[in-house]
Amino acid sequence: MAEAAETLDYASTGFVIICASLVLLMTTPGLALFYGGLTRAKSVLNMMMMSFGAMGVVGVVYILWGYSMSFGTENLGVIANPFQKFGLAHMEPIYNSFGYEGYGNIPELAFVAFQLTFAVITVALISGAVADRVKFSTWLVFAPIWVTFAYFPIAHMVWGGGILGAAGNSISGVLFGATDGAADVAPIDFAGGTVVHINAGMAGLVLALVVGTRVGFGKIPMRPHNVPLVMIGAGLLWFGWFGFNAGSELAPDGTAALVWVNTTAATCAAMIGWLLVEKLRDGHATSVGAASGVVAGLVAITPACGALSPVGSIILGVVAGGLSALAVGLKYRFGFDDSLDVVGVHLVAGLWGTIGAGLLATSTGLFYGGGIRQTIVQVIVALATVVISGVVTLVIALALKATMGWRVSEDVEVSGIDQDEHAESAYELATRGGRIGGASVPAPARTNVSDQSHDLEGAK
Amino acid sequence: MKLVTAIIKPHQLDEVKEALEAFGIQGMTVSEAQGYGRQRGHSEVYRGAEYTVDFVPKTRLEVLVDDMDASSVVDVVLKAAQTGRIGDGKVWVTAVEDVARVRTGERGVEAI
Numbered sequence: 019m020a021e022a023a024e025t026l027d028y029a030s031t032g033f034v035i036i037c038a039s040l041v042l043l044m045t046t047p048g049l050a051l052f053y054g055g056l057t058r059a060k061s062v063l064n065m066m067m068m069s070f071g072a073m074g075v076v077g078v079v080y081i082l083w084g085y086s087m088s089f090g091t092e093n094l095g096v097i098a099n100p101f102q103k104f105g106l107a108h109m110e111p112i113y114n115s116f117g118y119e120g121y122g123n124i125p126e127l128a129f130v131a132f133q134l135t136f137a138v139i140t141v142a143l144i145s146g147a148v149a150d151r152v153k154f155s156t157w158l159v160f161a162p163i164w165v166t167f168a169y170f171p172i173a174h175m176v177w178g179g180g181i182l183g184a185a186g187n188s189i190s191g192v193l194f195g196a197t198d199g200a201a202d203v204a205p206i207d208f209a210g211g212t213v214v215h216i217n218a219g220m221a222g223l224v225l226a227l228v229v230g231t232r233v234g235f236g237k238i239p240m241r242p243h244n245v246p247l248v249m250i251g252a253g254l255l256w257f258g259w260f261g262f263n264a265g266s267e268l269a270p271d272g273t274a275a276l277v278w279v280n281t282t283a284a285t286c287a288a289m290i291g292w293l294l295v296e297k298l299r300d301g302h303a304t305s306v307g308a309a310s311g312v313v314a315g316l317v318a319i320t321p322a323c324g325a326l327s328p329v330g331s332i333i334l335g336v337v338a339g340g341l342s343a344l345a346v347g348l349k350y351r352f353g354f355d356d357s358l359d360v361v362g363v364h365l366v367a368g369l370w371g372t373i374g375a376g377l378l379a380t381s382t383g384l385f386y387g388g389g390i391r392q393t394i395v396q397v398i399v400a401l402a403t404v405v406i407s408g409v410v411t412l413v414i415a416l417a418l419k420a421t422m423g424w425r426v427s428e429d430v431e432v433s434g435i436d437q438d439e440h441a442e443s444a445y446e447l448a449t450r451g452g453r454i455g456g457a458s459v460p461a462p463a464r465t466n467v468s469d470q471s472h473d474l475e476g477a478k
Numbered sequence: 479m480k481l482v483t484a485i486i487k488p489h490q491l492d493e494v495k496e497a498l499e500a501f502g503i504q505g506m507t508v509s510e511a512q513g514y515g516r517q518r519g520h521s522e523v524y525r526g527a528e529y530t531v532d533f534v535p536k537t538r539l540e541v542l543v544d545d546m547d548a549s550s551v552v553d554v555v556l557k558a559a560q561t562g563r564i565g566d567g568k569v570w571v572t573a574v575e576d577v578a579r580v581r582t583g584e585r586g587v588e589a590i
Contacts, residue, residue, distance in 0.1 A: 239529040241522065300523045310525060346525045359525060 026112060027123040033270040034128045040261025041135035045069055045142045048258050052251025052309070053146050056358045059243040060434025061150040062444045068145035068157055073138050075161045080134040081106055087170040088133065089178045096171045098178055106130060115268060122269040132265060137165055137173070140214045146358030147222030148229045148424075150240075151431050154439045156422045160414065168221065168410040172403060173213050176205070182212065182399045189402070190395045203391045205399045206379055208277070209266040211321025211372040212403040219365025220407040222356060228415040229424045231355035233431050240357075245305050252309035256285060259316045263323045277323040281316065284323075284335030288315025288367075291339025299343075307343065314342035314363050318371030325379040334374045338367045372400045479574040479587060480548040484539045485511060486559040486567040491537050497558035501551065503541055511538040515568070536567060542577055542590050 050069035057065045076084070083100040090098030102108070106127070113126035141161050175182040181189050184204035186196030194203045207213065232240065242248055263281045267274040292311025293303040318338030319331055326334060346362035349355065356362065376393030377384045384393050418424060425431070430438040437443055486494060491508065498506065512533035519532040543551050548571050555569050579589040 239531075241529055242524055296523070296526070300526060300528070302523055304523055304525075306524050343526065347527075350527065362525075 024112065025123060026125065027121045027269070030122050030269040031124045031128055033274075034124050034132050034265060034268055037261035037265025038128070038132040038135050040258045041132070041139065041265065042073075042258075044255050044258030044262065045135070045139045046073055048251050048254035049139065049142050050251070051247045052255060052313070053149070053358055055244040055247030055249075055251060056146075056242045056306070057149050058240055058434075059445060060443075061436055062243060063436040063440055063442055064154065065145070065149055067154060067440065068152075069142040071154065071158050072141040072145065072161050075158055076138045076141050076165050077134060079162045079165060080137050081130075084137055084165060084170050085130050085133065087166070088137075088173040089129075093174075093179055096180065097174050118269060118271075121271070124268065129268070132268075133173075136210060136214060136262075137169055140169055140210075140218045141165055143214070143218035143360060143364060144221045144225060147226040147356045147360040149232075149357035150435055151232050151425055152229060153422065153424065153426055156418055156424050159422060160418055163414050163418075164221065164411065167414065168217060168407055169213070171410075172217055172406060175406075176207055176213050176399070176403075182402055189398060193398075194391055194395070203382065203395050205395050206325050206375040206392070207321040207372065207399065208324035209263045209320045211317070211368050211375070212399055215317045215320060215364045215368030216372065216400060216403045217407045219361050219363075219368055220404050221411040222360030223354070223365060224408055224411040225415055226349075226354045226356045226361070228412070228419055231353070232357065233428055235355045236350060236353070242306055248306055248309045252312045256312055256316060259285075259320075263320060267324065273324055276328075279328050280323045280326055280331040281319050283328045283331040284319035284338065285312055285315035287332040287335030288312065288318065288339030288342075291315075291336035292343040293339075295340050295343035310342065310346070310359070310363060311339040314338045314367040317364055317367035318374065320368070321372045322375035322378065325375055325381065325383075327380050330378040330380065330383075330385075334371065334378055337374065338370050341370055342367050369400055369404075372396050479577055479590065480543050480545055481572045481574050482541045482543055482548060482551050482555070482569065483572065484541075484555045484559065484567065484569040485513065485536050486539060486555070487561065487565060488535060488537045490559045490561065490566075491539070494539060494555055494558040497554050498541065498551070501554045503543070503551065505541075507540040509538045509540075511536045515565070534565060542574065544587055544590065 046069055050066040053069065054062045054066040083104055085106065086103035087097045087100040090100070090102040092099035092102045109130070110126040112123045113129055114122045114124070115129065116122060141164060145157070172182070174180045177183060179185050182205060184201050185191060186199040186201060188201055190203055190205055191201035194201065196202060260278055260281060264274045264277045267277060289308050289311035292307050292314060296307045297303045315335040315338050318334055322334055323331070342363050345366040346359045348362060349359070373393065373396050375383070376396035378386070379388065379392060380386050382388035382392040384390055426435055426438060434443070484494065495506070512535055514532060514534055519530055519534055521528050521530045541551060552569050552571060560566055576585060577589040578585050
């Protein structure tokens with residue numbers, strides 16, 4: 019919190035609120051459509067509900083203690099005091115987290131709104147690793163516990179003044195020195211390569227291992243049931259991601275413009291990179307590949323988008339697309355069922371983007387004559403995130419396995435999780451006859467109607 | 479009476495239907511079918527994982543005909559359905575013991 023003028027900057031305030039709304043669009047419907055299209059027809063509703071469910075639970079938890087734990091000013095080491103701003107108490111009317119001169123004054127509530135959406139999508143991202151087979155109740159219990167013990171602490175460590183951030187007493191500051199309470203070689207994570215993507219990717223890997231493979235994994239085809247949904251979802255993710263990345267500047271200035279361009283440059287290049295690998299390896303450039311390349315590029319540029327040149331972003335992107343296209347095959351080799359490639363896309367591209375930022379940053383990057391120190395710092399924060407996220411997720415996942423249990427029964431999984439968990443099916447592809455009843459419908463009178471209803475029964 | 483069953487390429491259906499109408503056939507039953515012959519299936523790739531699809535979508539067309547017409551109807555279908563490429567399908571004829579029209583109760587040839 020810097021000393022700032024007493025007036026709000028309305029341009030920045032509007033910018034942040036709109037960007038927060040864009041990030042919300044990424045989860046619902048963007049990610050829900052992307053993941054929903056990638057699953058089989060019998061489990062699309064459950065897949066989309068995991069995103070919606072994450073939104074519901076995490077939105078509430080963030081307001082109660084999440085924001086205070088991540089960005090409260092009472093630093094307790096790995097977290098800030100959850101009770102200091104519990105329920106969004108003591109909000110500052112004017113908040114200027116980067117201490118901009120003459121602009122950037124926003125209400126603290128606008129910053130809360132923006133950060134809330136990040137917590138929501140991080141949890142929703144994890145769901146892709148355990149598609150088709152997880153109890154919805156267990157998922158809804160996992161979400162608040164995981165954000166509390168994995169997301170909020172890491173957000174605090176990276177962005178809230180903790181040990182993975184830019185403060186003088188952070189790991190980087192201790193390692194390479196600090197001036198005036200700020201690390202000389204500050205870690206670069208502009209919009210959440212560590213906090214969001216490495217974190218979610220690692221959690222996805224752990225969950226996939228703890229929960230186990232789907233019935234028939236690697237033997238029976240589990241094809242995406244609706245590729246146009248995947249394309250729409252990826253497009254909405256891209257659109258919302260401008261809020262995610264450019265919004266992280268918290269002001270509509272030159273850096274925000276650079277971030278927008280870099281985000282586009284890397285994403286376009288990553289799509290091409292992925293398609294090139296596919297064409298060479300499989301003989302076809304595919305639609306799902308294009309959509310996945312887009313996401314891989316967005317993930318990789320997320321940490322780096324404020325520190326690279328547009329050309330550097332193209333390089334970062336094309337490598338991200340190629341790497342992720344190669345990485346999605348790993349699950350078959352190692353036998354873990356990361357159903358929708360949270361590891362292959364988010365963990366791999368997140369690691370590459372975070373470390374690549376150390377190579378390609380125009381000010382301190384290795385390839386720009388900045389020496390090796392930035393890259394070392396980037397590797398440290400990336401690996402620290404991997405370890406913290408992995409250990410915390412493992413403990414939570416095993417605890418839930420022992421208590422509630424993760425998986426639906428094999429019968430339910432084979433016949434389709436939507437029907438059993440939600441009592442719904444996504445598509446009515448054939449008339450199946452039957453009768454109507456339930457809580458809100460009065461029982462049909464026992465009249466001659468029942469004679470006619472025979473026409474409907476058993477029609478198959 | 480005979481039942482002529484034809485498994486054909488879906489996009490040949492209109493041509494076969496028109497040819498049968500021109501021949502004088504007044505009704506037919508059409509359904510979606512899946513299967514394979516010597517053509518086998520095809521493969522698709524999703525994120526590098528190749529899925530072999532064994533069954534190819536086809537259209538099944540069934541026509542009830544008088545004994546005398548069966549052979550001609552087969553010829554009509556053959557001519558209209560043939561593209562000369564692999565996967566054109568098959569046509570076969572089965573004997574039918576009895577037919578009844580639901581609306582009127584007519585039986586046998588009258589019901590065709």
